[in-house]
Amino acid sequence: MKRYLLVFLLWLLSTVAGAQNCLFAPIDNGNGLYTFNPDPITLGMGYRHTWDFGDGTNSVDPIPVHLFTAGTFNVCHEVFDSTGQQLCIYCGPLSVAPTPCSFTAQQDWIQPQTINFELLNASSGQVATWDFGDGASGYGLIAQHTYTDSGTYTPCVSLYDSLTGVLICNSCQTIQVFPSPVTCGFMWYPDLTDPLTLHFVTNPPPGTHVEWDFGNGMVGSGPMVAQSYFPAGSYLVCVQYTDSVTGAQTCTACMPVSVVPVTSSCSYSAIQDPFTTGAFQFFATADSGSTIQWDFGDGTQDSGSQVNHVFPFAGQFNVCMTAVNPMGTVCTYCDTIVVQQTGGGCSYTYLVDSANTFNYTFAYTTTAPATTVHWDFGDGTTDTGAIVLHTFPASGFYNVCAVEADSLSLPVCQACMLIPVVSNSATCNISFFQDSLNDALVYFTCNVSSPTSIVTWNFGDGSTGSGALATHVYLAPGTYTVTVSEIDSATGLPLCSSTTAVTVIGTGFRCTFVADPDPLQPNQIQFTGIPSSLISVLNWDFGDGATGFGNPVNHTYAAPGAYTVCMNETDLQGIVLCSWCMTVSVTTGPFPACNAFYTSSTLGLDAYFIDLSAGTSPATNYLWDFGDGTTSTTRFPQHTYPAPGLYNACLTITDTACSSQFCSQIRVDTAIVFPTTCQAYYVILQMAPYQVAVVNLSSGVNLGFNWDFGDGTFSTDPYPSHLYNAVGDYPLCLTVTEPGTGCTSTYCDTLSVDSLGNVFRGMSGFMLNIMSPASLTAVPDMTASPSFAVYPNPFNAACTLQRAASAKGEAVVRVLDLRGAVLFTERFSTGEVRVPADQWSPGIYLIELTEGDGYRSFRKVIKE
Structure with a gap:
């Protein structure tokens, strides 16, 4: 009787980073439990790890496993060497999503008896059926239903696997449907460019006059209004309806609104005058248009972005800068300034080597010819002489003192100065990419020379930013000159600057949509729009002569083929805001000869694609179109997208018997979302x-x-x-x-x-997001040749296993009997290995060879 082996494998996702790098890859183990994989190099002997999971818990395990509730957490990882010195630290955000069957029920603000339902954590390859609680039902991960009467209803959703029909989960919740129209209902949302400005929208019946009380002493009128607030905080906003003919008040409704303050950052740098004791120049870094106030810690104040100040005496002073930006956001930055005092009327000068700015030449002006000058460079080293050369070990401020002594070695004069030392090897390199859905959203990166450097940005449109990584939204099309400056944090002196040009074609979020075919009726497709505006109307052209209206919409195609589907988004006045077209492939019948299908997992901008097509064979060809102009022909490809956004990724499989295509939207970003439970x-x-x-x-x-x-x-x-x-x-x-x-x-x-x-x-x-997809890129396709041969077969006392000529590195061979017992195991790296069998009983055995890349292959052998 033939026997067959089922081997259970675990593949772990590993992210390769630089030496002593604290970057990590969080790997989902399902439902909120995940593993953190650090840089493999830091797993060596002598390294110590600490983890802060951002929820009040910590771990010192090198590869920790932690269970999270739903939410967003800032996870931090530190690595120390054997002496306890910190080598690096990295923190990154982690978002944990609700359970798969959690859903929202959002009332339509224009048609209050219409409810929009959306599953919060479902994925492609899944289908949902809805029971709306009034005898009606629906289909789709996003559904819409209009109730005929107001009242209390209990809608329920059931989530199924689209290929197998297996029930994944179900959930119900009670909702309240209000009569139409809503009595004085209104909605509000913040302005995209000015968070202190809120937009208010209401839907009055015909012949109604609308009055607003914005809660800040200001009033307005009309169904769509905007109001600016200052300062940020909570305000009670009220809307009142009045009949335009009779003047009678029909209703009043109030709602608290929150105005979120704008975040701001600020700092300053200080440069000492080498020739005037206590004299400093201060440079402020703050939001564009900020008002700057200074407190020098000696009882004096000043204002301005660039000021000069002379401290009255030697000592340490706590200098504070306060910046108030045009939005009213206050930012304060304080630092300690050390003032050195000269004595005896003596002094010295210094020159900096332009080729190596760590090299200094000091020249002391003596008061008598028969004196000796002793130097203390403030870095633990000394020297003697009127003119000396010195190389400082690193950037920073050094208190350099020259002491003049007479012929009896008695000090007669001392001069001290705080010397700024900076490197001239820094080069500022700017890289950037624009969001795939909104090219006005630009992500900037500066390759800094030191992780402690201060980095400032001028985005070329009057706005500024800070940090090695910066994000900026441009408000109008055009070409902008972006400048980045790197400042030494130890001295406050500039290290380098660089410029680049950014071209913005359009502004605002581009609309898109998702196409979900019914797994049982592939010619019936549900289209779900992702509009650019909260207040818009979606019109559809299905590419076969038919049109539609609403979101989402379902359409049934009469014949198989490729159709170009277009979605037009308009405002309430019919003005086109955005258009998006996409080609969809329609197949016939519920059971085609072959059916292309895949699932995907994303980590940052990296996406891992897993082929799950049905009806394939070793002769099947795979063609992936990642939606950004690049393709692949491997079965399990890995792809890095150039920018965050939504991409329409398509898999086409072809065989001698059939061809099939499957497309799905892939979203990549820096945030990582995982399920819980x-x-x-x-x-x-x-x-x-x-x-x-x-x-x-x-x-x-x-x-x-x-x-x-x-x-x-x-x-x-x-x-x-x-x-x-x-x-x-x-x-x-x-x-x-x-x-x-x-x-x-x-x-x-x-x-x-x-x-x-x-x-x-x-x-x-x-x-x-339920497996480790990165490892699949190393797994051979079904067309891979067996990795070893066995001879002789059958055999008596022994047989020889010979690896394929392309095999490299170590491998492990195991021999199992038909009961699964392991009779022989050996690790080897040569081309062949001898397997002794003189103690085995005659019969059939299974030889398993595991290569270093994890690929396993098997041979049945016969012992005579």
Whole structure:
């Protein structure tokens, strides 16, 4: 009887960074539990790690696992060497999303009895059915329903896997539907360019006069108004409806609104006059148009962005700068200024080497010919002589003192100055990219010479910024000259500056839409628009002569083919705000000969694509169009997008029998979103005949595992190996338990193996962000050749395993009997290895070879 091996693999996502780099890659283990992978180099002997998860908890594990609730957290990672010295620190935001079946029910402000429903954390490859609580039902991850009567309803949603029909979760909530029209309802939103300005919109019935009280002593009229607030805070805004004919008041409604203050940053640099004791020049860095006030800590004040000040005596002074920007935001920055005093009427001068600004020449003016000058350079070194050369070890301020002594070595005079030392090797290199959906949103990066440097930006439109990484939104099209300046933090002196040009074609968010075909009726597609404005109307051209209105909309195509679908977004007056077109591929019938499908996972600007197509073979060709002008022909590609945004990524598979295409929207950004909740889950991938990878994706804390292989055998290992005795259908079930919470979850899938070693997934269950996709780029496609040969076969006392000529590095060979017992294991790096078999009983055995890249292959051998 033939036997087949099912191998369970775990693939871990690793992000490669520079030496002693604190960057890390958070890897989802499912439902809020994830692992943090640091730079592999920092996992060596002698390194110590500390983690701050941003929720009040910490860890010193090199590779920690942590469970989060929903929310956004600032995760920080520090690495120390064996002496306890900090090598680096990095902090990054992490967003944890609600559970898959959480949904929102938003009342339409124009048609109050119309409710917009949206699942908060569903993904492509999933479908949702809705029960709206009034006898009506719907379909789609985003749904819209209009209730005929006002009242209380309990809508429910059920989320299914689109390929298998397996129920993922369901949820219900109670909502209140108000009668139409809404009595004095209004909405508000902040201005995109001025957060202290709010826009208010209401929907009065015909013949109504609208009056506003903005809560700050100001009033207004009309259905759409704007009001500027100062300062930021909470205000009670009221709207009043009056009948235009009778003058009778029909209703009044009030709502508290929050005006969020604008954040601001500021600092200053100070340069000492080398020839005047206590004289300093101060330079302020603050928002454009800010009013600057100074307090020098000696009882005097001044104002202005650039001021000069002479301190009255030697000592330390706490100098504070206060900046108030045009929005009214106050920023204060303080630093300590050290003033050195000269004595005895003596002095010295110095020159800086232009080739190496760490080299200084000091010249002392003596008071008598028979004196000796002793130098203390403030860095722990000394010298003697009227003229001396000195090299400082690093940038900074150094208190350099010259002491003149007479012939009896008695001091007669002393002169001290605080000397600024800066490097002249810094070069400011600007790089930038523009958002794919809004080219007015620009992301800037400056390659600084030191992580402690102060970086300031002038964006060329009158606004400024700070930091090595900066983001700016331009308000009008045009070409802007952007300047970056790097300032030494130790001295406040400029290190370098650089300019570049940025061209903005348009401003504002570009609209787009998503196309979701019905998995059971592929010619029926739901289109969901993502508009650029909160107040707009969507019109559709489906590319087959038919049109539509609303959001979302469903359309059924009469014939298969490629259709160019266009969405036009207009305001309430019919003015076109934005247009977006996309080609969709329509197939026929619910069960095509082959069906292209994929899921994807993103980490920053990197996207990992996982082919889940049905009806493929080793002869299948794969063509990926990532939506940014680049393509790939590998089965599991990895791609780095040039900028954040939405991209329409398409997979086309072709074979001798059929061709199929699947497209889906991919969003990349710097934020990473993960689901929450404890859950049992795994997925199945076939890499070649008889080679099956089952990836355990269960989530939870300190989980216990129980595998039911469907043939009467079980395992409690998280990643077991199991040998099936025959081909056929096997229900494979995994149950996980979490001791801390009592959580128990079970997930099952049917595995079918035919006589040729082909594996079919009865229930695929693939989802976004549930596996480690980066490792798939290293896994060979199904067309990969076997990685070893065995001779002789059959054999008696021994056989020889010979690796493929292309194999490199170490490999591990194991021999298993038909019960799954391991009879022989050896690690080797040569081209072949001898396998002794003189103690084995005659029969069939399985030889497993695992290469260094994780690829496994198998051979059945016979011992005579």
